[in-house]
Each structure stands twice: as C-alpha cells, then as structure tokens.
Amino acid sequence: MFATGELRQVDAVISNDYIDHQEPHSTLQGAELFSMVVKRVRTRFPDLTVQIEDLISQGDRVAVRLTWHATHENGPFVAEGFDIVRGGTLGHQ
Numbered sequence: 001m002f003a004t005g006e007l008r009q010v011d012a013v014i015s016n017d018y019i020d021h022q023e024p025h026s027t028l029q030g031a032e033l034f035s036m037v038v039k040r041v042r043t044r045f046p047d048l049t050v051q052i053e054d055l056i057s058q059g060d061r062v063a064v065r066l067t068w069h070a071t072h073e074n075g076p077f078v079a080e081g082f083d084i085v086r087g088g089t090l091g092h093q
Contacts, residue, residue, distance in 0.1 A: 002068075003050040005042040007035050045070035045084065 001007060016030040020037055028036060042048065048070040056063045068086040 001034075001038050002041055003048060005038060007038060010035050010038075043074050044072060046073060047071050 001010065010031045014031045014034045018030050018034055020026070020033055023033065023037065026033055026036075045068075048068060051067045051069070052064060053067060054063075054065040066087070068084070070084050072084050
C-alpha cells in the first residue's frame with residue numbers, strides 16, 4: 001500500500017487494533033491510522049518505490065526487510081528535493 005498509495009483493501013488487511021509505534025501520540029488506530037500514515041508518506045514521497053528484500057511469517061507474526069527509494073517533497077524537512085534511500089527491518093504482529 002505504501003508503494004502504490006492504493007487503500008481500497010486497507011479494511012480487509014489491517015486489524016482494528018493495529019497501532020504504529022512511530023505515531024506514539026496518535027489517538028487513531030486500525031485502518032484509519034494506517035491510511036493516515038500511508039497518505040502522509042505518499043504526499044512527502046510521491047515517487048516512492050518499495051523493494052522487499054526478505055519476508056518471513058510465522059503464525060500472526062511477520063518480519064520484512066525492505067528498501068525504500070524516493071525523492072523527498074512536500075514535507076517539513078530541509079531535505080526536500082533530495083533522493084532518499086532507506087533500508088530497514090519491520091516486525092508486525
């Protein structure tokens with residue numbers, strides 16, 4: 001969803017108790033919070049591409065290693081207009 005900004009299936013794949021620990025002061029949760037985060041990311045990085053390096057799941061837990069490539073625009077940072085490459089590992093339950 002981050003790579004495309006397409007949110008039609010968000011209610012089907014995001015649990016009602018989903019929380020984002022990068023949004024610690026948010027009173028939102030579930031699909032509403034996830035949609036807000038995706039929209040914010042897509043606004044700041046409209047040419048975002050996401051490359052999944054590894055995806056591992058066991059039961060209700062998922063780990064993903066990924067790389068984002070994008071140009072920063074429309075945001076509160078001085079980095080506007082710079083190309084961004086971000087690697088990371090995320091865990092979800």
